Amino acid sequence: MSSLRIMHVDDDDDIREVVSMSLALDPQIELKSCNSGTLALQEAAAWQPDLILMDVMMPLMDGPETLIRLRKQEPTAAIPVIFMTAKAQRHELEHFRSLGAAAVFAKPFDPLSLAESLRGCLAQLARPA
Amino acid sequence: MMFEASPDLILVTDRKGVFLRVSPSCEVILGYSPGEMLGHSGRDFLYPADLDRTRSEMRRARRGRVMRNFESRYVHRDGRVVTLAWTGIWSEAEEKHFFIGRDVTEQRTAEELFRLAVEACPAGMMMIDRGGRVVMVNGEIERLFGYHREELLARPLDTLTAAQFRGEHAQMRAECAKPQGRGKSGKTREMVAVSKDGIEFAIEIKLTPVWIRDGLLYLAVVLDISDRKRADRLKDEFVSTVSHELRTPLTSIAASLALIKGGGLAKAADGGAKLVSIAANNAQRLVRLVNDILDMEKIQSGRLVFEVSKVDVAAVAALAIEHNRTLATEYGLQVRLNAEQGELCVKADPDRLVQVITNLLSNAIKFSPRGEEVVVAIGRRVDAVRITVRDRGSGIPEEFRGRIFDRFAQADSSDARQKGGTGLGLSIVKEIVARLAGDLGFESAVGQGTLFWVDLPCWQSGDTLSERSMEEAV
Incomplete structure (x- = not known):
């Protein structure tokens, strides 16, 4: 499997921890965790991840706002963003998808298949339309 | 014979309205016998407020105009007010008025009750013609839309709804008017209405076809559902927030346990202990959250008994x-x-x-x-x-x-x-x-x-x- 750089953004320490342990199951994944949208904007520009996995409900700058700002700054404009959210009612998932997210994962998630799901999502994005 | 048997009141009076002949039906209609009425004039029995109007109408009759369905009120012997609809002519040759009066009291009372009911109805009611123009409204419609009645009459219904709903009324009317739809109420629809001062508000509208002699009208019952919509929105937001707040610790618990169960512990030596600690802390958080939500719900619904x-x-x-x-x-x-x-x-x-x-x-x-x-x-x-x-x-x-x-x-x-x-x-x-x-x-x-x-x-x-x-x- 190819190596992959994933940035995870979530304000909840415990969720960052379990996502980190979950993605550590795939030795080819290099992970960087951020606890806020503001930090993610800086880190993503410098680190250039292949994918950003991001929470929606975060204080100060929420997921959708962070996505808009990522799109506006050139170094991060094309990085695919996947939302992972506990706001998981059908209309909410549809709304987050409509904001331009590559996919929306509902919390709780399956930690044993998270890496595979992210890889699958990236493969789909890479496929010509 | 006809004079004797008529259920209507037949009168002959002189120029001043003094009764010269009175049919026996006066006993039933006004409670007086013909003998008691002869020699009196109409003003002795008329409801005072109708006196001048009735005199004017009689003067017009003497100028040659036929009186048709002229309504005036009288006071019955027992004090009731009785409404009579008059048809009459003036004979210049005989110098006499000839009148036939029909008792329309019940009809007028029923109409008045109906009008009062429509006006007092807490739902907005309006009648619309086939072209979608307003022909009748009740007070609630005036209150909801902020227009005076006169401003609403003949106004196209579409002008009272938000732009995106214009045209829907025509569709609703068409559905209502289908032969199989005759007499049936149309579907209830939710729309956004616009008041006179441009404020939009949510309404529920239901059309019912009403077939009258001259054709088809529609009765539209309109309810302001702004409060209901607001309550629904608050409830949805609350459900969404509670769901989010519960799912967040649940995510940590479920993921920690799945990692432990699946053998996917982190390489770090304390990975297992860390996951157990995350699961335990979040389980505690979940318990506190559920307790607080239940407390909150009980307090707000008034079900929590305060032992003061x-x-x-x-x-x-x-x-x-x-x-x-x-x-x-x-x-x-x-x-x-x-x-x-x-x-x-x-x-x-x-x-x-x-x-x-x-x-x-x-x-x-x-x-x-x-x-x-x-x-x-x-x-x-x-x-x-x-x-x-x-x-x-x-x-x-x-x-x-x-x-x-x-x-x-x-x-x-x-x-x-x-x-x-x-x-x-x-x-x-x-x-x-x-x-x-x-x-x-x-x-x-x-x-x-x-x-x-x-x-x-x-x-x-x-x-x-x-x-x-x-x-x-x-």
Whole structure:
């Protein structure tokens, strides 16, 4: 499997921890965790991840706002963003998808298949339309 | 023969309206016999307010105009008001009026009752013609849309709805008018209406076809559903927020357990212990959250019984401090109780008052720097006892102050969650204080700390336990 750089953004320490342990199951994944949208904007520009996995409900700058700002700054404009959210009612998932997210994962998630799901999502994005 | 048998009232009068002949039906219609009426004139029986109008109509008749369905009211012998619809002519040759009067009292009463019912109807009602123009409205429609009746009549219905719904009325009318739809109500639809001053509001509208002699009209029943929509939206937001708040700790628990079960522990030596700790902490958080949600729901629905009694505030505060002793130790700070001398008693439910002070105190502890002191003070006001909880934390951000007592409000959710907050503590405090007829507020300076205060009514010597307990229990 190819190596992959994933940035995870979530304000909840415990969720960052379990996502980190979950993605550590795939030795080819290099992970960087951020606890806020503001930090993610800086880190993503410098680190250039292949994918950003991001929470929606975060204080100060929420997921959708962070996505808009990522799109506006050139170094991060094309990085695919996947939302992972506990706001998981059908209309909410549809709304987050409509904001331009590559996919929306509902919390709780399956930690044993998270890496595979992210890889699958990236493969789909890479496929010509 | 016809004169004798007629159910209608037949009269012959002279120029001045004096009765020359009266049919026997007058006995039934007005309660007087012909003998009692002869020689009198109409004005002796007319309802006073109709006298001038009736005289004018008779003058017109003498000028050659045939009187048709002219209605005037009379007073029956038993005091009832009777409405008669007159047809009559003036004979110049005989110098006499000839009248036939039909009793339309029942019909007019029914019409009046119907009109009053329509006007009093709490739902908006309007009749619309086939072209979609308004032909009748009731008072509720005037109130809803802010137009006077005259401004609404002949107005196309479409002009009363928001742009995106224009055209839907025509479709509704077409569905209603289908032969198979005759006599059936159309579907109820929700739309956005526009009032005279341009304000949009949600309505529910239902069309029913009404077939009259001249063709088809539609009865539109209109309900303002703004409040219902607002309540639905609030409920949806609440469900969404609760779902989010429950799923967040659940995510950590489920993921931790799945990693443990699946053997996917991190390479770090303490991976397993870490996951167990995450699961346990989040399970505790979930328990607190569920308890707080249930408390909140019970308080708001009025199902939580308040056992009100004479409560010594200092004793309750000492108990709340004791409950928070472990937390204070964990955060490395002291809690001090500073109570004025003398009896400080309030009317309250002691358990709920402990909950109020505990919630304020645990917040103060969690948001204070290590080594600081949190002070719970109790003092007397004019007719209340004031409880204050002061911390030396970072203060409440200005932009958060307006919603600090809102459910699930947290200035910085990451910080608050890590400290085990549910976002419901202060809303519970607010609800309890309100139920205890108290008052609540705070003073905060960024970087210097926050002081929450609660005022509760003093216990008065005449206060009884039972009355208040009963009242609160309702």
